[in-house]
Amino acid sequence: xxxxxxxxxxxxxxxxxxxxxxxxxxxxxxxxxxxxxxxxxxxxxxxxxxxxxxxxxxxxxxxxxxxxxxxxxxxxxxxxxxxxxxxxxxxxxxxxxxxxxxxxxxxxxxxxxxxxxxxxxxxxxxxxxxxxxxxxxxxxxxxxxxxxxxxxxxxxxxxxxxxxxxxxxxxxxxxxxxxxxxxxxxxxxxxxxxxxxxxxxxxxxxxxxxxxxxxxxxxxxxxxxxxxxxxxxxxxxxxxxxxxxxxxxxxxxxxxxxxxxxxxxxxxxxxxxxxxxxxxxxxxxxxxxxxxxxxxxxxxxxxxxxxxxxxxxxxxxxxxxxxxxxxxxxxxxxxx
Numbered sequence: 001x002x003x004x005x006x007x008x009x010x011x012x013x014x015x016x017x018x019x020x021x022x023x024x025x026x027x028x029x030x031x032x033x034x035x036x037x038x039x040x041x042x043x044x045x046x047x048x049x050x051x052x053x054x055x056x057x058x059x060x061x062x063x064x065x066x067x068x069x070x071x072x073x074x075x076x077x078x079x080x081x082x083x084x085x086x087x088x089x090x091x092x093x094x095x096x097x098x099x100x101x102x103x104x105x106x107x108x109x110x111x112x113x114x115x116x117x118x119x120x121x122x123x124x125x126x127x128x129x130x131x132x133x134x135x136x137x138x139x140x141x142x143x144x145x146x147x148x149x150x151x152x153x154x155x156x157x158x159x160x161x162x163x164x165x166x167x168x169x170x171x172x173x174x175x176x177x178x179x180x181x182x183x184x185x186x187x188x189x190x191x192x193x194x195x196x197x198x199x200x201x202x203x204x205x206x207x208x209x210x211x212x213x214x215x216x217x218x219x220x221x222x223x224x225x226x227x228x229x230x231x232x233x234x235x236x237x238x239x240x241x242x243x244x245x246x247x248x249x250x251x252x253x254x255x256x257x258x259x260x261x262x263x264x265x266x267x268x269x270x271x272x273x274x275x276x277x278x279x280x281x282x283x284x285x286x287x288x289x290x291x292x293x294x295x296x297x298x299x300x301x302x303x304x305x306x307x308x309x310x311x312x313x314x315x316x317x318x319x320x321x322x323x324x325x326x327x328x329x330x331x332x333x334x335x336x
Contacts, residue, residue, distance in 0.1 A: 001016060003054050005051070006049045006051055011044065011055075013313065013316070018116060019114075019118050021067060024067065024118070025120070026123065027068060027124060028065040028066075028118060029059070029116065029117050029118075032061050032335055033059075033335055034060070035058030035141040036319055037056075037144075040057075045324065054110040054111030054114050055111055056111050056333070057081065058112060058142075059079070059117065063075060063076045064116070072128070076130050078129060079131055079140045079144075080128040081143070082144070083098070083103045083127075083284060084126045086100055095286075097284075098285070106122065115313075115335055129143070129291075137334075138307075138308045138332050139297065143290065144290065144293075145171070147289045147290040149175055149293075150179055150285060151283075151284065151285040151289040154289065155280060156254055158183075158230070160184065161185075161186075163230050164187050164229055165188045165233070166188070166235060169191040169197065170329070171307060171329055171330035172258070176258065178302045178304070182301040187205050188205070188206050188207065188220070188229065190207060190209065190216065191209070192210065192211050193326065194209065197209055199329070206223075210240070210244050217248070220248045228253060231254040231256060232249045232255045236259055237260045241261070242261060242265055242267060252276045255278070255280075256282060257281045308331065309322070311331055311333055312333070
C-alpha cells in the first residue's frame with residue numbers, strides 16, 4: 001500500500017506492506033481521503049515529526065475487514081478521529097480529556113495519509129461514525145476539526161446573547177465561527193486576507209480587515225455599544241492577533257487561544273490583571289464533542305460545503321506547499 005511519509009524537507013510517497021488485522025479487534029479501513037490539518041503543517045514545517053512519520057488524521061474511509069463487537073460492518077463508509085481518552089484518570093475526571101496520557105498515545109495506524117489504516121476497537125466504539133448517504137467525503141472530513149471547535153466553545157462557557165470575535169478566518173477560524181453561529185451567538189470575524197473576509201461574510205459572518213488596528217477598534221466598539229466583544233476566539237497565532245484580541249475584548253471578557261502564539265510575544269500581565277480578563281486554551285475534542293460535531297454537520301446546522309481543494313496522494317507535497325503559502329483555504333487528499 002502507498003503511504004505519504006515525512007522525509008526531511010519533503011513528503012514522499014513510499015510503498016509499504018499492506019496493514020493486516022490478524023487476530024486484533026478493530027478494522028482495516030480503505031482510506032477514501034484525509035484532510036490536511038494545521039497541526040500536520042506545524043509538525044512538518046518545524047520538524048517535529050520524525051522521518052518516516054505518516055501524518056494525517058481527518059480520515060474518511062470504507063471498512064474492508066472487521067473483527068468488532070460494534071455496530072459497524074464490512075463496506076460501511078465511516079469517519080473517525082484519532083485519539084481516545086481513558087475516562088478514568090485525573091484529567092478525564094476533571095473534563096481535561098486531551099491531557100490524558102492514553103489520549104495522547106492512541107492514534108490511527110500508520111496515519112491518515114495511507115491507502116489503508118488500522119482502527120482499534122476503542123476507535124470504533126468511541127470516535128467512529130457511519131456516514132449518512134448524501135454527504136460528500138470532503139464535507140464529513142470536517143468532523144474532527146469541527147469537534148475541536150466545539151470543545152473550545154464549551155470551554156469558554158459563554159452566555160446566551162454574547163457577542164464573539166473570531167481572529168483569523170482560515171479553515172479552522174471559519175468553522176469556529178460557523179460553530180458559534182450554530183450555537184446562537186452573534187459572531188464577527190477578522191483577518192488580513194480579503195478573500196477570507198469575503199468568504200466569511202458570504203456565509204453570514206460579518207467580517208472585517210484588522211490591518212488598521214485603530215480603525216478596527218472603532219468598528220468593534222461601534223458594534224458592541226463601546227464595550228468590546230464578550231469573548232475573542234484566537235484561531236491565528238500571528239503576533240498581531242494578540243494585539244487585536246486585547247483591543248477587541250471588553251473588560252471582564254474572555255480570550256480563547258486556539259493557536260500556537262509566537263514565543264517572542266505574549267499577553268501583558270497588566271492587561272489581564274486590570275481588565276480582569278480570562279485567558280484560556282483549548283486543544284482537542286472528547287468523544288462527546290465529536291458526536292456533537294457529527295450531529296451539527298449531518299443536520300446541516302454547520303455549513304462546510306465547498307471549502308476544500310482536492311489533491312491526489314501523489315500531489316500531497318503540492319498540498320503542503322500551497323497551504324503554507326496561503327494559496328488555498330483547505331487541502332483534502334483524495335485516494336484512488
